[in-house]
Amino acid sequence: MQPPLENESFDLVFTLSGLNETMGKRFVFFSLTAMYYPLIVLCNVTIIYTVISHKKFHEPMYVFICNLCVNGLFGSGGFYPKFMYDLLSQYHVISFAGCLIQIFVIYSSVLCDVSTLTVMAYDRYVAICRPLEYHSVMTDQRVLECILFCWLSPFFCVSVLIVLTSRLTLCGSSIEKLYCENWSVVKLSCFSTTVNNVIGYVIICIYFGHGILIFFSYIYLIEKCRKSIEGRHKFIQTCVPHLLALLNVTVALLFDVLYSRYGSKSLPQDLRNFMALEFLLIPPILNPLIYGLNLTRLRKEVVRLLFKKEVEISD
Secondary structure, X not given: OOOOEOOOOOOOEEEEOOOHHHHHHHHHHHHHHHHHHHXXXXXXXXXXXXXXXXXXXXXXXXXXXXXXXXXXXXXXXXOHHHHHHHHHOOOOEEEHHHHHHHHHHHHHHHHHHHHHHHHHHHHHHHHHHOHHHHHHHOOHHHHHHHHHHHHHHHHHHHHHHHHHHHOOOEOOOXXXXXXXXXXXXXXXXXXXXXXXXXXHHHHHHHHHHHHHHHHHHHHHHHHHHXXXXXXXXXXXXXXXXXXXXXXXXXXXXXXXXXXXXXXXXXXXXXXXXXXXHHHHHOHHHHHHHHHHHHOHHHHHHHHHHHHHHHHHHHO
């Protein structure tokens, strides 16, 4: 065992070894990322601007979609700039404090996605199953409470993990990923990490429970909606995109959790990197596309916005 590393002073520097075997392709990866990350920003900002600037979209469903896009910018901002810097750098390192900040941003963003999809499921349940009560239930105050829940509960859960991780005495400084991940840091501990493991599994179970709750609520919604043509249309229009977004986030998060704890080093590094990055690659771009293309009112307004911009540029 290596001697303990003093990380209390936050002077410890981690080495990110996820790019070690693929440095020959780094300029290809940089070029792709330099195109992909601005596309993520553009898609999410377009939806956010459209919802905020048009009063007709100041409804709970669109506010939650806007929140999903804000979170997409928040989470991707915690990874892509550092990743692009590492692709051009000879040394892939990050400070202890920087590592904790990156863990906080990335994982609170993922949990915020799940929380937002949960409140969106509640919104759809009220809209479809209790339509006459919708406006009395989904008041501005209730929407604000839902938004606060989406952000504060993930912030609290991840903050607990960060505090526990920051107190560990470490016997290593190499993280076999492209970014800082809590379990990778915990595994470097010289001593028992039982508390960290228990809290980590509790948080996983809580948010896995969110997903189960959503799926069961949608089983009820499907039963309710198939009784009428109008109900089926409303379900397809507003609930199918939500289910796709939920499936997207769930699969991505499952990939990361399983790979972090049970991933095999015998797999090619490119495949391991993709498994570790899936929830940073797909949800931030797919969420705004799912809602922007499928919801008719939102799609028409986005097309009008982009067309107007083209006209202004041509003039």
